[in-house]
Amino acid sequence: MHTVIIGNGIAGNAVAFHLRRLDPRSKVTIVSTENCQAYDPGALPYYVSGDVPREAVFLKMAEDNQKEDIEFVLGAMVAAIHPYRKTISLENGEALGYDNLVIATGGNPVIPPFPGNDKEGILGCKSLAEAEQLASHQGHTAVVIGSGLIGIEASEALRKNGYRVYLVELLGWIMPRVFDKEPADQLAASLDSNGVDVLTDERVLSIEGNKGVQGVTTDKRTISCDTVVLAAGVRPATKLAADAGLSIGKTGGIKVNDMMMSSSPDVYACGDCVETKDAFTGDDAMYQLRHNAVEQGEVIARKCCGVETAYRGAWSFTRVHYFGTYAIALGKSYSAFQDKSGLEIIDRAPRDGFSRLVVKNGQLMGAQLIGKPARAAGLLLGAMWRHENLDTLRDNWESVVMFDSPLPWQDRVLGKYMNC
Helix, strand or coil: CEEEEECCCHHHHHHHHHHHHHCCCCEEEEECCCCCCCECHHHHHHHHCCCCCHHHHECCCHHHHHHCCCEEECCCCEEEEECCCCEEEECCCCEEECCEEEECCCEEECCCCCCCCCCECEECCCCHHHHHHHHHCCCCEEEEECCCHHHHHHHHHHHHCCCEEEEECCCCCCCCCCCCHHHHHHHHHHHHHCCEEEECCCCEEEEECCCECCEEEECCCEEECCEEEECCCEEECCHHHHHCCCCECCCCCEECCCCCECCCCCEEECHHHEEEEECCCCCEECCCCHHHHHHHHHHHHHHHCCCCCCCCCECCEEEEEECCEEEEEEECCHHHCCCCCCEEEEEECCCCEEEEEEEECCEEEEEEEEEHHHHHHHHHHHHHHCCCEHHHHHHCHHHHHCCCCCCCHHHHHHHHHCCC
């Protein structure tokens, strides 16, 4: 049995190494466009800032891969997938046959189409090559475009390297995909107090300069700078799959079933390039997060070995840590719901932080936690997985807090976050 994996990131390695544990004798080949060993993209900003050495970003060393008997084809671009022939073609003319194919191509950075987006001094922080450029770049003032996790962590790294930093977000608050405005404004205040100028509700119109970056013009101002970091998001890399006739979902990712199989037999997909379902709502979803990639990879490895395990669905769990500020967003935010009927927001603002619960028809659907309240993230996530009825908890609160109550202690903690 030969399993070929396109992509050497978190998802592809999850498939390969879990498959090797289940079946020590099968042949496993990873094909990667990059010429290096697998690394953790989440560690790249810490390498840029000098907090960790370059070698710390790698997931495995070459000797680990040799020990596991996993074959690597590095620096190779896949030109096409041929599902009916069960082969893939490389751009150098070579072909690889497979019994099972796994597409783990990840995502491509969004390059906004404004004028001047091709000048020297425009950098990224999504790949190791980009991080190396950013770490060695000699600049003084940077504009970071996009306030997702990459944008915030890149802003922190640049501040540590002595830059003046502006963080520009098109929407009305930072990290808009996972936080609501009220908690996001608190996170923005922490950035501001550490020297990052946060500019929300602001559209970049163009990047100024001749050969190199000299400024950024928005709909509100022109900022003089010598460095621009693009962190405007990531689109799933689905061209290979689409060209091979595989179904693409409405979120833009490769459509898979609950076994992570695509619309073509023996072709699977996982990681940042797939559309699955939300584990809590059942909606079509694409959460480009490490834990989802790992779980999806393990499901594929089991299926390739004949052990069918249904994927329970993707779930949103984002950790934010910068300048001593720690926050977690899990599940869906209030603003992410199009239909807000039956929704309830429960805010709590103790001296040591902030918490927001998002409840729909008595069921916890999401939480946003800043500071000490973030310690309860696991407990709240457990309540979501168990589909606990918070209305029932609220109605029975006197029984929960009574002396020697037979009810679980977790109910008391959950009730505290509900302001019972």
